[in-house]
Amino acid sequence: xxxxxxxxxxxxxxxxxxxxVKVPSRLSWTRIKDHPTLxxxxxxxxxxxxxxxxAPLVAPHDPYFQNIAARTxxxxxxxxxxxxxxxxxxxxxxxxxxxxxxxxxxxxxxxFSAVAIAGVIGTxxxxxxxxxxxxxxxxxxxxxxxRLSLPIILVALAIVAVFGGSITIVVIVLxxxxxxxxAVVVRSSAAQISRLDYINxxxxxxxxxxxxxxxxxxxxxxxxxxxxxxxxxxxxxxxEAALSFLxxxxxxxxxxxxxxxxEAKSYMFFxxxxxxxxxxxLATLVFAINLAGDGLRDLISPDGRG
Amino acid sequence: MTEHPILETVNLHxxxxxxxxxxKPSATLNAVNGVNLRVRRGETLGxxxxxxxxxxxxxxxxxxxxxxxxxxxxxxxxxxRNISRAAFARRVQPIFQDPFSSLNPRKTLxxxxxxxxxxxxxxxxxxQERRARQLMDRxxxxxxxxxxxxxxxxxxxxxxxxxxxxxxxxxxxxxxxxPTSALDASVQSQILNLxxxxxxxxxxxxxxxxxxxxxxxxxxxxxxxxxxxxxVEAAGVDQIFDAPQHPYTRALLDSVLTVAPDAGVPELALxxxxxxxxxxxxxxxxxxxxxxxxxxxxxxxxxxVLADHPGAACHLINPPMTTGAAA
Amino acid sequence: MTxxxxxxxxxxxxxxxxxxxxxxxxxSFTVNAGETLCxxxxxxxxxxxxxxxxxxxLPRTAQRSAARLRFGDTDLTDARHARKVRGNDxxxxxxxxxxxxxxxxxxxxxxxxxxxxxxxxxxxxxxxxAIEMLDLVGIGSPAERLSQFPHQLSGGxxxxxxxxxxxxxxxxLLIADEPTTALDVTIQAQILRLLxxxxxxxxxxxxxITHDLGLVSRIADRVxxxxxxxxxxxxxxxxIFGAPRHPYTRALIDCIPQxxxTERGAPLGTIAGVVPSLIGTVQxxxxxxxxxxxxxxxxxxVPERAEGSHRWICIHADHPARMTETx
Numbered sequence: 032x033x034x035x036x037x038x039x040x041x042x043x044x045x046x047x048x049x050x051x052v053k054v055p056s057r058l059s060w061t062r063i064k065d066h067p068t069l070x071x072x073x074x075x076x077x078x079x080x081x082x083x084x085x086a087p088l089v090a091p092h093d094p095y096f097q098n099i100a101a102r103t104x105x106x107x108x109x110x111x112x113x114x115x116x117x118x119x120x121x122x123x124x125x126x127x128x129x130x131x132x133x134x135x136x137x138x139x140x141x142x143f144s145a146v147a148i149a150g151v152i153g154t155x156x157x158x159x160x161x162x163x164x165x166x167x168x169x170x171x172x173x174x175x176x177x178r179l180s181l182p183i184i185l186v187a188l189a190i191v192a193v194f195g196g197s198i199t200i201v202v203i204v205l206x207x208x209x210x211x212x213x214a215v216v217v218r219s220s221a222a223q224i225s226r227l228d229y230i231n232x233x234x235x236x237x238x239x240x241x242x243x244x245x246x247x248x249x250x251x252x253x254x255x256x257x258x259x260x261x262x263x264x265x266x267x268x269x270x271e272a273a274l275s276f277l278x279x280x281x282x283x284x285x286x287x288x289x290x291x292x293x294e295a296k297s298y299m300f301f302x303x304x305x306x307x308x309x310x311x312x313l314a315t316l317v318f319a320i321n322l323a324g325d326g327l328r329d330l331i332s333p334d335g336r337g
Numbered sequence: 338m339t340e341h342p343i344l345e346t347v348n349l350h351x352x353x354x355x356x357x358x359x360x361k362p363s364a365t366l367n368a369v370n371g372v373n374l375r376v377r378r379g380e381t382l383g384x385x386x387x388x389x390x391x392x393x394x395x396x397x398x399x400x401x402x403x404x405x406x407x408x409x410x411x412x413x414x415x416x417x418r419n420i421s422r423a424a425f426a427r428r429v430q431p432i433f434q435d436p437f438s439s440l441n442p443r444k445t446l447x448x449x450x451x452x453x454x455x456x457x458x459x460x461x462x463x464x465q466e467r468r469a470r471q472l473m474d475r476x477x478x479x480x481x482x483x484x485x486x487x488x489x490x491x492x493x494x495x496x497x498x499x500x501x502x503x504x505x506x507x508x509x510x511x512x513x514x515x516p517t518s519a520l521d522a523s524v525q526s527q528i529l530n531l532x533x534x535x536x537x538x539x540x541x542x543x544x545x546x547x548x549x550x551x552x553x554x555x556x557x558x559x560x561x562x563x564x565x566x567x568x569v570e571a572a573g574v575d576q577i578f579d580a581p582q583h584p585y586t587r588a589l590l591d592s593v594l595t596v597a598p599d600a601g602v603p604e605l606a607l608x609x610x611x612x613x614x615x616x617x618x619x620x621x622x623x624x625x626x627x628x629x630x631x632x633x634x635x636x637x638x639x640x641x642v643l644a645d646h647p648g649a650a651c652h653l654i655n656p657p658m659t660t661g662a663a664a
Numbered sequence: 665m666t667x668x669x670x671x672x673x674x675x676x677x678x679x680x681x682x683x684x685x686x687x688x689x690x691x692s693f694t695v696n697a698g699e700t701l702c703x704x705x706x707x708x709x710x711x712x713x714x715x716x717x718x719x720x721x722l723p724r725t726a727q728r729s730a731a732r733l734r735f736g737d738t739d740l741t742d743a744r745h746a747r748k749v750r751g752n753d754x755x756x757x758x759x760x761x762x763x764x765x766x767x768x769x770x771x772x773x774x775x776x777x778x779x780x781x782x783x784x785x786x787x788x789x790x791x792x793x794a795i796e797m798l799d800l801v802g803i804g805s806p807a808e809r810l811s812q813f814p815h816q817l818s819g820g821x822x823x824x825x826x827x828x829x830x831x832x833x834x835x836x837l838l839i840a841d842e843p844t845t846a847l848d849v850t851i852q853a854q855i856l857r858l859l860x861x862x863x864x865x866x867x868x869x870x871x872x873i874t875h876d877l878g879l880v881s882r883i884a885d886r887v888x889x890x891x892x893x894x895x896x897x898x899x900x901x902x903x904i905f906g907a908p909r910h911p912y913t914r915a916l917i918d919c920i921p922q923x924x925x926t927e928r929g930a931p932l933g934t935i936a937g938v939v940p941s942l943i944g945t946v947q948x949x950x951x952x953x954x955x956x957x958x959x960x961x962x963x964x965x966v967p968e969r970a971e972g973s974h975r976w977i978c979i980h981a982d983h984p985a986r987m988t989e990t991x
Contacts (some may be wrong), residue, residue: 124557229449232502235400236453237426250443387848388819491938499907521706521875526919535930549847551878555921555928574928592853594878595923598901602882620693 069326075319083135091117092126094133094286099124103302111317118308121291122298130286131312137287138316142268146260149204149250149267151181153213153280156257158244160214161221168178168218175214184273201280205267212263216255254328261324265317274311288313339415342375343542344399344429344510345644348375349373350407351394359538362630367504368394371408373644376510383534383557383574385589387534389614391566392546396514400431401543423457430503432634433471434515436495442489446473449482450501456504472501475538476531493524497531504535510542519553529556550593556580559596562586565622572647583649584627629653668869669695669718669754672732676710676717678894679725683943687726688714689893695837700863700870702880702901705890706916708939711873714890715839718871721910722747724766735837752782755830757823759842764826765814766918771825772810781831790832797828801858820851827859831866838863839871844879849869856883881905886973889913891948899974909969909976909983912951947978957984 063069084091098120104129105112106119116125135152158169194200206335223229225248233243272289274280281287283294288309340518351369368391371458376382386392397403401417410417417425419641428654430453433439437516440449450469460468471479476497500554503511513532517525547553553560554574561571562583570583581587591603606628612618618625624634631652641648648654675690681695695701703711711914720740733740735754742747755778775797778792783790789884791810798806801824814822823843830838840859843854845946851972860883861868874880880901887904889897890913897910908914917931926932936952940946949955952962959979968977 074488134426206343218587227465228433228435230404231433232431232439232499233456234402235426235429235431235453236424236506238452238456240458247441251441253443387850522919523706523935526921527934529921530931530934533931550849551921551923554923555926555932578923582822586849592849593923594849594853594876594882596878596881596905596917596920599882599903600882602860603853604857605850605853606853607850621891 035336062194063330066326066330068236069330072319072322072324072326074258076323078134078138079316079319081131082141085320086132086136086154090126090129090132091115094125094129095284099123103298105302106304106308111305119302119304120203121305122294122302124267127308130291131288131308134286134288134291134309135312135316136272137198137281137285138268138313139300141164141198141205141271143200144238145205145209145267145271147203148262149209150256150260150332152207153210154217154249154252156210157214157217158248159220161218161223162240162248163224164222168222171214171218175218178208178211179216181208183270187270188277188279191274196274196278196280198281198285199274201271205270205297209263209267212259216259217252219249220252220255224251239294246249256325258328261320262326265320268313268320271316340378341411342644343378343413344376344494344544344548345411345414346374346395346399346408347644348408348410349395349398349405349443349586351398351403351411352406357615365618368564369398371641372563372566372568373641374561374568374571375644376542378509378542379540381545383553383560384544384546384563385548385553385560386563387589388546389565390563392563394545396431396512396546399512400429401425421495426453427506428508429456429510429512430506430508431595432496432499432503432511432513432516434518435520435634436492436499436507437487439499440495440658442487442551445484445486446478446490446498449498450505450658453506455504459506469501469505472505473498476501476535477527478546485512491524492520495525495532496520496528498526500528500535504541505538507539510543510544513543513545513547517548518549520546525552532556550589552597562589563587564619567622567650568642568649569623570649571642576647580653583651584629584647584653585623586629588626622648666697667694668697668736669871670734671718673716674717674730674732675728676713676722677727677729679727680943687893689718690870691890691893691895692887693895693898695869695871697836697869698863698867699885700872700883702872704874704877704880704887704892704938706875707793708892709890709988710893711890715841715871715873719750719754721756723799738840741784741930746784751778752833753835754837754839755833755835756841757826757830757843758838759845763884764821767814770811770813771817771829775810775825775829775832782833793832794828797831798825798832800862801825801828803828803837803880806865808949818857819847823847823855824858827855827862831862831868834866835868835873837869839873841873842875843872845874845876846957847854852879859883877905877917889916892939892946893902894950895975895977896951897976899976903974907983907985907986909974909980910951910978911955911957911973911980912984913976914983914985915956950979 073088076120101120101124103122104116104120107114107117112119116126118131120125125176145293156174157172162167186208190204191200230243233247270293271280271287275287275289278293281290283290291309298305339474349369349372353366353368354363355366356363359387372395374382384392384538386394396402398405401422411590412420412425412428446469447469449467450473451465454465454468457633459465470483473483474480478494478497478501517528520528529552545553545556557574559573560577561570562585566584570577572580576585578590581590586606588605592605607626612622612625620633620635620637621639627634633652638651640655642648642650672692674688674691678685678687685836691714701716705711716722722728730741735749740743740747740749772791772794775794776787779793780789794810795806798809801808803821803824817825844855845857859870862868874881884901886977887899887901887939888895888903888910889910891912897904899910899912904913905917908917915933915935935954940950940953948963949966952958957980962979966979968975969981
């Protein structure tokens with residue numbers, strides 16, 4: 032027999048069509064590179080995040096510096112473009128590349144913070160509802176139903192209209208409204224896991240409910256949480272752009288992609304790039320995040336799809 | 338003489354409300370219906386019965402995971418509800434049936450085995466690890482397994498991990514709920530041998546719940562037979578298997594397919610209708626299937642089996658009118 | 665006797681990430697009309713894959729090859745011919761009747777579906793046949809049962825419905841994959857008796873796949889023991905259980921507690937080690953790494969030995985323990 036170490040007790044017994052044993056928390060590069068969507072999507076998100084973090088070092092100009100003499104210079108590949116402003120300048124003569132890089136900060140900051148808040152709310156509610164069931168679950172289900180009956184964009188519009196637009200307000204509004212998907216998914220998974228015997232073992236060992244929820248149940252929800260988080264981040268970024276476009280999100284002169292699109296709309300027919308560049312950036316980021324989320328789901332899913 | 342049984346149930350009941358549909362009234366399921374059992378220190382009490390007889394509900398209650406609707410579980414003479422959850426957990430530990438769902442897939446074996454020690458904050462991290470490694474070695478898991486995940490293990494190896502976890506706090510009693518039912522024969526024998534060795538080494542007391550009568554016969558000192566929430570017969574292993582009294586025990590024993598090439602499939606005199614646990618028959622709930630049922634069986638509930646008194650809850654053994662005064 | 669099913673050098677290969685898994689490695693056997701062949705082995709030995717391969721129900725990742733695979737005059741390696749036989753002359757029942765029955769349709773529809781496909785005729789005729797079959801498997805008021813859904817039946821009843829469904833087309837061969845494993849022992853005994861009675865009445869051959877040696881000893885005309893995708897021993901039930909020749913067969917029998925033979929509480933027999941991986945080429949005897957009687961030449965090719973109907977594949981001409989006993 033060619034198996035040299037047949038006595039090795041680690042040999043998987045020849046059972047069902049054997050998939051190589053996968054260990055959940057060891058995500059090696061060899062496995063990641065089998066998922067091109069994850070590599071491409073994750074790579075784009077990673078680069079954009081780096082650019083946003085190091086914006087002051089990367090950006091060629093001050094994004095707020097206005098130069099009326101150099102308004103609406105086209106990007107360098109058009110006639111009349113200059114190497115000094117690679118993506119040209121906007122209607123107030125500000126360097127468009129610099130504004131784009133600083134705008135990535137706003138998009139990513141709002142996307143990640145809002146989803147962090149939403150994730151905490153949704154996961155907590157879902158865990159409680161799923162684990163305890165009964166009345167607790169009825170309350171969680173009710174709250175989720177109430178939340179689902181509120182159209183996010185309209186509620187956001189109303190609140191921003193009352194309290195005024197700022198990054199903080201946008202983050203809080205989105206954070207308080209986007210937890211429903213977390214709650215729904217976590218609730219059903221937690222309910223399933225709570226019936227398994229390793230939870231019973233922990234209870235029989237005298238573990239507190241808090242210990243069981245955080246140390247036994249939650250780690251098993253990591254794959255779902257990562258996937259929902261990517262979807263929600265992408266959607267939060269789009270919503271920020273929409274709110275800013277409507278003038279109810281980030282206020283000028285802060286550079287935000289949605290705001291840049293909004294400000295450029297009156298120049299659409301004269302300086303097309305002003306609207307196209309932030310639009311393409313926004314679409315790329317959202318696409319990349321979704322791509323990465325798909326890849327992560329394939330990578331982590333227990334049936335080893337893909 | 339005055340020593341308490343280590344675990345005892347007194348008139349233990351557990352009822353569940355079962356909803357039968359949106360417009361139907363909910364029914365009551367008497368999962369455990371007046372069970373009196375005593376587990377003596379150092380013995381193995383086997384509990385056998387078919388699915389739905391309440392043996393798993395009883396296991397949950399013996400572990401303190403499910404409160405009693407009525408009656409009490411006593412540990413060392415103390416009602417369990419008066420003992421703190423943590424103190425009780427250190428004395429009574431479980432081994433469950435399915436080694437695939439009883440281990441957290443996201444934890445290493447070392448994490449799994451040290452979990453009870455961490456919950457109870459017993460010793461330093463290094464001491465916990467030493468203790469866990471010691472036990473893993475004792476149950477036959479190679480040391481290099483410590484950092485592996487349950488997915489990498491076979492069913493038998495997983496069950497060894499579950500055993501190490503149950504023993505890590507040095508409990509007095511281990512409740513084994515079908516611990517070998519999910520395993521192959523060659524693995525089952527290894528686990529049974531291990532359980533028997535550990536019992537002697539650690540002075541353990543076992544409550545061994547199983548539907549496999551051959552296994553219970555092999556490992557138990559005393560046996561209780563359950564049917565629809567009640568103990569219908571309890572006695573020493575020799576008496577149960579060599580001279581069963583209750584017709585149900587007899588039928589159960591007859592249906593065990595031992596290795597006997599010429600014996601063929603046993604003819605059972607049981608009616609084929611399996612009872613609905615939501616609507617058990619009046620009187621003795623076994624009477625519709627009982628080949629020996631007579632007059633009072635359909636109306637009078639037999640005397641329950643008393644703890645510590647070998648016997649059967651059957652009118653054939655204890656005639657209803659003149660209890661205990663058989664001529 | 666006429667061979668109903670002839671299997672010659674059956675192989676099943678499954679493609680996995682880490683290589684080709686040889687789930688069935690050159691299996692040859694015959695099934696005669698009206699007899700019961702039990703295929704027995706532990707999980708992963710390839711017994712269930714074998715049954716799926718015979719039925720042509722393997723998953724797409726699995727590849728089947730055989731030198732000969734004939735059912736009567738039909739060549740089963742030809743998919744077009746096989747389709748006419750499958751579900752008609754050759755039928756299968758599964759372990760878990762709840763998942764084998766479609767919960768969305770009444771059992772009447774499911775009973776008549778294959779019959780209408782293979783035998784044609786009117787719906788009324790199919791319905792009459794269904795009622796006849798339900799009656800045959802001992803289900804009371806069969807006409808009313810036709811409109812019931814699977815979840816309204818108990819486990820034992822569902823398995824009876826599965827058997828009735830299998831018998832609709834008047835098959836010659838029934839393949840049963842662990843049909844009683846999910847059932848309680850008393851129900852199991854009843855289902856096994858039913859199968860035996862039907863087999864005698866209708867003259868059906870049965871391939872019964874199970875891990876339960878006790879069950880095998882009670883129902884088998886012939887037994888085939890499988891290990892790691894290959895046959896290790898085949899013979900009549902009396903031969904296999906009375907005088908096992910292969911060390912694996914004997915070790916497996918020693919693992920199970922046998923009332924009356926095994927001393928209560930004594931250590932049970934075990935088989936050291938684990939089943940080898942079947943990925944990559946397997947040479948020599950697959951059991952040699954766990955065998956107490958292995959020799960170095962077990963790694964080379966091992967002869968198939970025969971004594972009348974008793975066949976086994978081992979380097980030893982007889983079981984080594986028996987040779988020393990008789991010497």
